Amino acid sequence: MRCHYCGSYQTRVIDSRVIQDGTQRRRRYHCDDCGKRFNTAERFAGAAKQKMDEILELLASAEKAVQAIREIVQ
Numbered sequence: 031m032r033c034h035y036c037g038s039y040q041t042r043v044i045d046s047r048v049i050q051d052g053t054q055r056r057r058r059y060h061c062d063d064c065g066k067r068f069n070t071a072e073r074f075a076g077a078a079k080q081k082m083d084e085i086l087e088l089l090a091s092a093e094k095a096v097q098a099i100r101e102i103v104q
């Protein structure tokens with residue numbers, strides 16, 4: 031991760047924790063060049079969950095389509 035202050039790549043993760051019911055990971059970095067600390071928050075599970083909701087929605091409508099076809103065939 032690039033330092034937010036000086037742009038150096040000489041940074042280290044000093045803390046990493048998952049927050050907000052597992053939808054975000056917050057990482058704390060320390061810059062070896064300027065000695066400052068900064069945080070980053072990644073919304074990793076949030077994006078995956080959103081995609082999953084989309085897929086489930088598609089499956090639900092596919093199920094309705096199958097049901098409609100069954101009614102026609104019967």
Ligand SMILES: [Zn+2]
Pocket residue numbers: 033034035036037038061062063064065066
């Ligand atoms: Zn720095």
